Amino acid sequence: MSGRLEFTRKTKEARAIHAGWLCEAIWEGKRCNVELTAGRIEYHHEVEAERGGDNSFDNCRATCIPCHRLLTKAFVQAKAKAERQRAVQLNSTAPATKPLPLGKTDSRKAKIGGGVAPRERAVTKPSLPPRALYININQGKAR
Numbered sequence: 129m130s131g132r133l134e135f136t137r138k139t140k141e142a143r144a145i146h147a148g149w150l151c152e153a154i155w156e157g158k159r160c161n162v163e164l165t166a167g168r169i170e171y172h173h174e175v176e177a178e179r180g181g182d183n184s185f186d187n188c189r190a191t192c193i194p195c196h197r198l199l200t201k202a203f204v205q206a207k208a209k210a211e212r213q214r215a216v217q218l219n220s221t222a223p224a225t226k227p228l229p230l231g232k233t234d235s236r237k238a239k240i241g242g243g244v245a246p247r248e249r250a251v252t253k254p255s256l257p258p259r260a261l262y263i264n265i266n267q268g269k270a271r
């Protein structure tokens with residue numbers, strides 16, 4: 129871990145009471161509000177420690193386990209994206225890797241038990257013509 133500040137037991141208790149024992153995570157403007165019970169409660173850093181967030185009451189959110197997982201995932205993804213963008217700006221993206229011999233992109237494949245065989249590609253079916261947006265119910269009827 130990177131010296132992350134964990135919330136104290138006191139802060140966690142105070143936050144859970146403040147939250148009314150309901151999940152504080154907010155998704156698209158709506159609060160989750162799932163009931164939090166012992167063992168089914170986690171504490172989220174509203175501002176992550178790496179971005180200067182501390183272990184204060186104000187930076188603490190009592191959440192249900194699924195919400196905390198999603199919040200953490202969103203943060204990790206945003207961080208990875210920022211790192212990729214920075215790498216592009218610095219023109220330091222990783223060099224393109226060579227495809228593995230007999231890998232998914234190779235025209236040959238390794239056989240179980242040894243040997244090499246040509247890889248059969250899935251035959252793609254011709255696609256159907258686009259569907260009409262409406263059906264003319266009067267079609268073919270005399271008027």
Ligand SMILES: [Zn+2]
Nearest residue numbers: 151160192195
């Ligand atoms: Zn929740």
